[in-house]
Amino acid sequence: MKLLQTRPDAFVFVLGRREMALFLNALRGxxxxxxxxxxLTLRDAPDDSAQALLVDSLAEHKRENAVALRKFLENPAHIRxxxxxxxxxxxxDAVEWLLQVLNDLRVxxxxxxxxxxxDEFQVTEETVLNYTVMETCGMFQMSLLNALAGNDTESGSAGPAAESEEPV
Incomplete structure (x- = not known):
């Protein structure tokens, strides 16, 4: 994933088809x-109603994120x-939200x-899918954070030509 262009309203990245497939497959999960x-707390036994409120609130937030994510992925202005x-x-204005979605998936x-x-993890046939999602989301989070920070890295900017309006 390379940063192609930084605009006042958006970041534009270019991805190979395999990278995009990893990205989309991770997000679809x-x-x-x-x-x-x-x-709610690690030390004390939480109040049952407070714990239930936390669980319900997080579930509602995830439902809202899932709807927003579906709309994001279906919008041809975002992926082409x-x-x-x-x-x-x-x-x-979607970067922070997308970072949260990627972090939810990664964690x-x-x-x-x-x-x-x-250093203690072994990838197996049973764990490879979750491992791939975890690592893919981490990679995309770093690319977004590098773009926000203005870093020119391999997963960040494509260099001076990145500012061009030319299609990839």
Whole structure:
């Protein structure tokens, strides 16, 4: 994923077809069904009504995100094929939201893997899908964060030509 252009209203990235397939497949897994709901507190036994409110609120937030994500992915202004590559346009006002969605997917996948430490994890046939989603989301989060920071990195900017209006 390379930053092609930074505009006042959006970031424009170019992705190869395989990268785009990874990105879309990861996003289509939203929301991740986590093994257990988040706890209101780790120390004290939470009030049951407060815990229920937290769970309901998070579920509603995920439902809203899922609807917004579907609309985002269906909008041809955001994703379009250009030759052998895909152009991904992310409006600046959607970046924080997309980072949250990617983080929900990444953390949810990590939890489904049993919260492994990086140096202790073994990819197996049973874990490869969650591992791929976790790593893919992390990669795209870093690309978005690099774009926000104005960094020219391999996963960030395509260099001086990146400011061009030329299609990929």
């Amino acid at each position: 939203y929301p991740v069904a986590r093994p257990k709901p988040p706890a 094929l250009e030759g052998t590559a895909m152009r991904l346009t992310i409006p600046r 949810g996948s990590w939890e489904l893997l049993g919260c492994p430490k990086p």
